[in-house]
Amino acid sequence: AQSVAQPEDQVNVAEGNPLTVKCTYSVSGNPYLFWYVQYPNRGLQFLLKYITGDNLVKGSYGFEAEFNKSQTSFHLKKPSALVSDSALYFCAVIRGRSASKIIFGSGTRLSIRP
């Protein structure tokens, strides 16, 4: 079955430091992988996706993610964290040939301290 795992419930980083939010996936066939962010009392916002091509994908707000097929990972990264990056981050995978089912990981709460 298609699934994604986010091994960390919480990640704490000092402002200005690089951040990484981890995600591993389990899919049959080629994975379609996504990152979304949820700010308090808001819906999810799309950050970036990997479909095919370059393993390093860039997204909104300076975030990027690296697709690693051998490690079945799709970690979210940012070179320099901002306090405003504090939010809940979800990794997701598409299940099926259409977009009919998006499976989300359990979420990682990112906290950036000033």
Add this chain to the structure above:
Amino acid sequence: DTAVSQTPKYLVTQMGNDKSIKCEQNLGHDTMYWYKQDSKKFLKIMFSYNNKELIINETVPNRFSPKSPDKAHLNLHINSLELGDSAVYFCASSYQGAGTEAFFGQGTRLTVV
């Protein structure tokens, strides 16, 4: 203009009542979804519709009935509400196709007392 809008934003009701949540998208998408986010922030898909046709029903109790009058609307009706139905419900939409991202509404916080 709000891309995916849900109403109401908050809903407090008593056990046993029937309630509806409305969702509309103005993005021209052909696929719409309902997700449930529990108190631990875990997101689970409930339903998926494509061009008004039910595609996915993820073992949701029969008390939950989605209705899609057209491809821009996907409403969620819940009968005989239970305490365990308390959660945040998100509507979302996307184009059909595995590589497309979804756009989410701001959520409806349902509290059953």
